[in-house]
Amino acid sequence: MSLRTLIERLLQLVPVLLGVTLVAFLMMAFTPGDPVEIMIGNDEHVTPEQIERMRRDLGLHLPLHERYFHYVANAVTGDFGLSFYHRRPVSEVLFERLPATIELAIASLLVALAIAVPAGMIAAVRRGSIFDRVVTTISVAGVAIPNFFLGIVLIMFFAVNLGWLPVSGQTPSGLNIPRVTGFLLVDSLLWGRPDAFVEVLRHLVLPAVTLGTGLSALLMRVTRTSMIETLQQDYVAFAVAKGLSPRRVLFAHALRNALIPLVTVIAIDLGSLLSGSIITETIFSWPGVGRVLIEGVTTRNYPLVQTAVLMFAVIYILANFLADILYVVLNPRIRLK
Amino acid sequence: MSAGRDGPILSVRGLRTEFPTTRGRVVAVDGIDLDVMPAECLGVVGESGSGKSVTFLSMLGMVRLPGRVSGEVRFDGRDLLGMGARELRELRGRELAITFQDAQMALNPSLSIGSQILETLAAHGPAGSRRLFGRDPGQVGRAIEMLTRVGIPAAAERLRDYPHQFSGGMRQRAMIAIALVCNPRLLIADEPTSALDVTVQAQVLDLIAKMRRELGMSVVLIAHDLGVVAEHCDRIAVMYAGQIVELGPAEAVIEAPRHPYTQGLIASAPWLSDLTRELRPMPGSVPNLIDMPEGCHFAPRCPFRSDACLRPVAMRTAADGRQVRCIRPEAVA
Ligand SMILES: Nc1ncnc2c1ncn2[C@@H]1O[C@H](COP(=O)(O)OP(=O)(O)OP(=O)(O)O)[C@@H](O)[C@H]1O
Numbered sequence: 250m251s252l253r254t255l256i257e258r259l260l261q262l263v264p265v266l267l268g269v270t271l272v273a274f275l276m277m278a279f280t281p282g283d284p285v286e287i288m289i290g291n292d293e294h295v296t297p298e299q300i301e302r303m304r305r306d307l308g309l310h311l312p313l314h315e316r317y318f319h320y321v322a323n324a325v326t327g328d329f330g331l332s333f334y335h336r337r338p339v340s341e342v343l344f345e346r347l348p349a350t351i352e353l354a355i356a357s358l359l360v361a362l363a364i365a366v367p368a369g370m371i372a373a374v375r376r377g378s379i380f381d382r383v384v385t386t387i388s389v390a391g392v393a394i395p396n397f398f399l400g401i402v403l404i405m406f407f408a409v410n411l412g413w414l415p416v417s418g419q420t421p422s423g424l425n426i427p428r429v430t431g432f433l434l435v436d437s438l439l440w441g442r443p444d445a446f447v448e449v450l451r452h453l454v455l456p457a458v459t460l461g462t463g464l465s466a467l468l469m470r471v472t473r474t475s476m477i478e479t480l481q482q483d484y485v486a487f488a489v490a491k492g493l494s495p496r497r498v499l500f501a502h503a504l505r506n507a508l509i510p511l512v513t514v515i516a517i518d519l520g521s522l523l524s525g526s527i528i529t530e531t532i533f534s535w536p537g538v539g540r541v542l543i544e545g546v547t548t549r550n551y552p553l554v555q556t557a558v559l560m561f562a563v564i565y566i567l568a569n570f571l572a573d574i575l576y577v578v579l580n581p582r583i584r585l586k
Numbered sequence: 587m588s589a590g591r592d593g594p595i596l597s598v599r600g601l602r603t604e605f606p607t608t609r610g611r612v613v614a615v616d617g618i619d620l621d622v623m624p625a626e627c628l629g630v631v632g633e634s635g636s637g638k639s640v641t642f643l644s645m646l647g648m649v650r651l652p653g654r655v656s657g658e659v660r661f662d663g664r665d666l667l668g669m670g671a672r673e674l675r676e677l678r679g680r681e682l683a684i685t686f687q688d689a690q691m692a693l694n695p696s697l698s699i700g701s702q703i704l705e706t707l708a709a710h711g712p713a714g715s716r717r718l719f720g721r722d723p724g725q726v727g728r729a730i731e732m733l734t735r736v737g738i739p740a741a742a743e744r745l746r747d748y749p750h751q752f753s754g755g756m757r758q759r760a761m762i763a764i765a766l767v768c769n770p771r772l773l774i775a776d777e778p779t780s781a782l783d784v785t786v787q788a789q790v791l792d793l794i795a796k797m798r799r800e801l802g803m804s805v806v807l808i809a810h811d812l813g814v815v816a817e818h819c820d821r822i823a824v825m826y827a828g829q830i831v832e833l834g835p836a837e838a839v840i841e842a843p844r845h846p847y848t849q850g851l852i853a854s855a856p857w858l859s860d861l862t863r864e865l866r867p868m869p870g871s872v873p874n875l876i877d878m879p880e881g882c883h884f885a886p887r888c889p890f891r892s893d894a895c896l897r898p899v900a901m902r903t904a905a906d907g908r909q910v911r912c913i914r915p916e917a918v919a
Pocket residue numbers: 605607612614632633634635636637638639640641653777810875
């Protein structure tokens with residue numbers, strides 16, 4: 250990929266991001282409910298003057314188009330405004346939450362791959378077998394199960410009934426891991442506390458399984474289809490004819506090529522992983538960007554919601570970009586063109 | 587371990603390969619009897635779909651389910667169809683090698699040429715040389731030597747290249763190098779030239795002939811038309827609809843073909859020196875292999891057919907040793 254296409258693609262981002270902020274802005278503006286009233290709640294001692302001052306502080310007295318213009322003009326300089334609720338810069342609040350979301354996303358992806366790749370591969374190799382049929386049926390059902398339903402079922406069973414795993418949150422209450430990277434699995438190790446690491450891991454299991462299962466159903470079918478197609482290629486037959494072991498044929502020759510489409514599908518599907526994380530984080534009280542976004546919506550925290558949406562959009566676009574790069578790296582045929 | 591110096595290296599009796607399909611049973615290989623002698627080059631010709639590739643893939647145990655293979659195949663006295671998977675694997679690539687029609691498809695696009703040749707060596711090398719990391723220097727040397735011998739310049743630098751960085755002719759050479767790197771005793775070259783430019787075709791055929799001389803191996807050269815095999819082969823087997831219809835010394839078969847199908851092939855071939863000769867295309871086309879009639883498979887297209895051709899026709903051997911699957915008396919005269 251040349252520098253030129255790189256720059257071209259970055260420039261293409263500008264209208265996309267403008268569109269995303271505009272839509273987020275308008276949707277929040279036209280959602281009934283007023284942030285100041287929500288903040289005040291039932292407090293009867295607040296005077297109308299105080300309310301007026303609060304509205305001014307938050308910039309809500311300005312007409313709609315000016316508010317949008319201000320937001321965009323400041324955003325370009327990296328200032329996304331103050332969170333109404335936290336009274337701190339929105340970017341600070343969001344970046345604080347980002348590691349938790351990334352940690353969950355990576356764990357979910359690992360869960361999904363750990364299920365999907367072996368299952369898809371075996372289903373392809375033993376095409377038409379009972380294993381193939383059972384796994385394919387389950388994967389069809391797996392896509393149909395909504396995240397919130399699976400999450401609640403898992404909580405009921407493993408957390409409430411069996412008590413094996415925690416119900417919610419990212420750490421047990423009272424365990425405060427010193428923040429270094431923000432990734433608690435990493436920080437707990439840096440802290441030199443394996444017991445804390447295990448605790449964090451235990452909290453991660455249910456949300457990661459919830460979020461990963463839906464994705465694994467899709468990835469498993471992509472792996473299976475791609476693997477079946479690859480196994481029919483001449484180069485696989487030639488590898489067999491060379492006298493290579495079945496393992497070498499399967500992994501070095503077939504799987505390697507069969508996984509290329511998977512990378513693209515993962516990146517394209519990152520959108521559903523992100524939207525899934527919003528639901529999953531809410532169910533499991535996972536302190537990530539998704540949950541803070543939902544909190545922002547319920548409290549009409551305009552700058553926070555707009556910026557969180559923008560952040561999701563940027564992540565989504567970057568992932569697609571990464572997919573293109575990986576596709577080239579994995580595909581030497583394209584590399585030289 | 588050997589079946590004797592003078593015995594055939596490959597001996598095939600009654601080979602039959604069927605594929606059940608939704609439209610019926612396809613008999614792709616229908617009773618092949620064949621011997622390949624040590625250091626011999628046997629040409630196998632026939633139209634597309636006559637079963638050339640399936641015949642040899644069947645011998646290597648490379649026909650996929652639901653395909654069914656029966657009959658007897660002996661390689662150096664050992665029963666190929668009956669042997670275990672591991673034993674067969676050790677034979678493939680080491681003693682019995684095959685190259686495919688299109689090297690672009692047969693080489694893995696995401697592995698370097700070097701690793702594709704080295705993995706063959708590693709699979710058949712002594713256990714100690716199967717290293718997990720790094721390469722055995724002896725094997726790297728062998729890979730470079732082989733690539734050089736098939737005519738790839740600066741082979742040492744090209745080990746890291748991927749197949750798409752090679753030209754069509756070079757890919758074909760590299761595939762041949764991979765097939766020959768373990769010094770096999772028999773090479774099955776399945777249409778080694780049909781994917782190549784005319785100019786490169788002759789080079790690749792010469793290369794196979796050269797390697798046969800140098801390594802002293804036997805070669806089965808599969809081709810569409812007689813022209814390719816005429817020059818390079820000792821004997822020719824002509825296949826039609828899953829059967830061998832004529833088998834004999836190359837020169838004799840081309841100069842005096844006895845089976846009506848071979849005669850038709852030669853009459854319709856634009857190759858061979860005689861440019862003034864009138865080309866006569868063969869009428870009809872290769873029959874549907876599903877539910878093939880019992881009698882002569884070629885009968886529907888044959889100018890000499892009679893009612894007697896509707897009964898099964900066996901291979902007959904003439905006094906001079908040439909074999910023809912035809913009931914006419916002049917076929918074995
Ligand atoms: N897996 C399969 N299922 C059903 N039919 C098959 C299968 N593989 C091969 N055949 C059939 O067997 C017949 C012989 O095929 P084969 O590839 O051996 O022909 P060929 O002589 O090598 O032709 P070509 O010159 O085009 O390579 C064809 O009619 C083909 O359709």
